[in-house]
Amino acid sequence: MIYDLHSHTTTSDGSLTPVELITRADVRQVGVLAITDHDTVDGLAEAQKEITDKNLKLQLVNGVEISTKWHGFEIHIVGLCIDPNDDVLQSCLDTQLHHREIRAQAMSDKLAKKGFEDVYKDAREMAIGKCVSRTHFAKVLLQRGIVSNFDAAFKKYLGKGKSAYVSPNWMDIETAVKIIHRAGGIAIIAHPIRYDMSNKWLAKLVDEFAEHGGDALEVGLTQISPNQRTHISGLANKYDLYSSQGSDFHAPARWTDLGKSLYLTEQCKPVWQHPKWRFAS
Ligand code: AMP
Ligand code: MN
Ligand code: MN
Ligand code: MN
Numbered sequence: 287m288i289y290d291l292h293s294h295t296t297t298s299d300g301s302l303t304p305v306e307l308i309t310r311a312d313v314r315q316v317g318v319l320a321i322t323d324h325d326t327v328d329g330l331a332e333a334q335k336e337i338t339d340k341n342l343k344l345q346l347v348n349g350v351e352i353s354t355k356w357h358g359f360e361i362h363i364v365g366l367c368i369d370p371n372d373d374v375l376q377s378c379l380d381t382q383l384h385h386r387e388i389r390a391q392a393m394s395d396k397l398a399k400k401g402f403e404d405v406y407k408d409a410r411e412m413a414i415g416k417c418v419s420r421t422h423f424a425k426v427l428l429q430r431g432i433v434s435n436f437d438a439a440f441k442k443y444l445g446k447g448k449s450a451y452v453s454p455n456w457m458d459i460e461t462a463v464k465i466i467h468r469a470g471g472i473a474i475i476a477h478p479i480r481y482d483m484s485n486k487w488l489a490k491l492v493d494e495f496a497e498h499g500g501d502a503l504e505v506g507l508t509q510i511s512p513n514q515r516t517h518i519s520g521l522a523n524k525y526d527l528y529s530s531q532g533s534d535f536h537a538p539a540r541w542t543d544l545g546k547s548l549y550l551t552e553q554c555k556p557v558w559q560h561p562k563w564r565f566a567s
Contacts, residue, residue, distance in 0.1 A: 288545040289558060291320040291347060292364060292476065292504065292532025296414040297329035298351075299421035301537035303414075304333040310538075312344050316545040318558070318565075320366050320532065322349035322476075325382040326417050327370035334566045346566040350375075351476055352466070353382065355456040356491065359481055360446070363462040364504065364530070366557065367564045368471035375469040378457065383416050389454040390418045396450040397443065402432055420444045421536070446482075460498045467499065472560050474502040474530045478521075479514045489521065496525040502557045506531025506550050508542045519554050529554035 294300030295307050302310060304321065311319045321333055330348050337344055350365045368375065394406030408429075409422035424439035433439045443450040466473040475495055478488060492503065503522045505515060506529065522529050531548040550556055557563070 287317040288315060288548070289318045289531060289556075290316050290533050290535070290545045290548060291318070291349070291366060291530050291557065292322050292351070293319060293535040293544065294323055294351075295321060295329040295333070297326055298323035298415060298417040299413075299419040299536060304329040305336045307535075307544075308333050308336045308342070308344065308346075311544050312340075312342050314544045316344060318345045318347060319544070320347035320349040320364075322351040322364050322366075322532070323415075324351050324417050324419055325353060325379050325386065326350070326415060327368070327375070327379065328415055330370050330566065338567070347564075348471075348566045350379070350466075352379075352462045353454065353456045354459045354462045355454065356459050356494075357487075358453075359483060359487075359491075360454070360456065361459060361481065361491065362476035363459060363466070363500075364474040364476045364532075365462075365466035365469065365471040366474065366530070367560075367562055368466060368469040370469075372465075372469035375465050378461070378465050382457065385455045386418055389452050390423070392452040393420075393423060393444070393450050396452065397427075400449070402427070402430070423450075459495060459500075463495070463498045463500050470562065470564075472501045472528070472557060472562050473499070474504055474528075474557065475500065476504050476532075477507060477534060478503055478518050479507070479510060485517070492521045492525055492527075496527060500527070501560060501562075502528035502530045504532060505529040505554055506548045508533050508547050515551070519551060522555075523553060527555075528557040528560050530557040 463473040
């Protein structure tokens with residue numbers, strides 16, 4: 287059974303609609319798919335409807351990827367098996383989306399000072415859902431020929447500490463864990479190897495996360511080296527955390543796809559064995 291527990295749709299910064307994502311997952315023989323859009327649960331109902339309408343074998347897990355701030359780092363916390371209708375979750379996500387808009391305007395102002403006008407306006411038009419992300423900004427900069435490739439937009443303007451970077455007012459990790467738990471879900475540190483932090487900081491992050499009642503670490507990623515895998519699963523074991531796996535799929539690409547190269551080693555406790563594990567319907 288292929289589990290892919292981290293993916294995005296056009297509801298946030300993915301390039302496939304919820305229906306297109308479900309179709310692709312089914313074709314690729316994914317058995318269990320979690321949709322985890324940034325700070326929104328808006329795509330989940332449409333995805334489940336497609337599964338039901340087409341009577342697919344694929345099972346959906348209701349998810350979300352919440353942006354949090356921790357000591358100047360932006361840490362992403364995935365919530366799985368959440369109730370998307372939980373009122374506190376919904377109002378906290380609305381607040382996050384509001385902070386996204388404030389940040390987007392501030393990034394746009396910084397870019398305007400460099401002579402690139404109205405980037406937010408174009409990014410807003412490009413975004414299909416409520417969530418405007420730096421991905422949309424990078425695509426606008428690329429379309430206008432301001433950068434020559436997508437990554438360069440982050441390296442030059444949008445990445446942490448770069449000239450158009452604005453530190454966002456995300457919720458803290460403790461709050462994210464609390465609202466995920468309140469919504470009946472399981473809280474997971476997303477892609478722990480991608481925060482550009484020392485092992486010492488990473489250990490501190492996992493320690494605090496566990497202290498706040500966090501449940502799991504993402505250990506199975508499409509691109510993770512054997513050393514990194516050993517390190518992260520070691521941390522999961524040390525704190526008695528479950529392990530998750532996911533492609534973090536945003537768009538069809540050469541090096542990553544739904545369900546591609548995802549596995550957990552025997553020393554890991556799979557997150558789907560967590561007592562709170564449940565499917566969307
Ligand atoms: P945001 O949630 O608005 O901060 O945007 C972050 C999103 O940008 C991530 O979820 C990725 O999909 C995308 N991204 C692509 N390259 C980078 C990068 N170098 N640094 C941060 N985000 C990136
Ligand atoms: Mn993203
Ligand atoms: Mn992420
Ligand atoms: Mn993601």
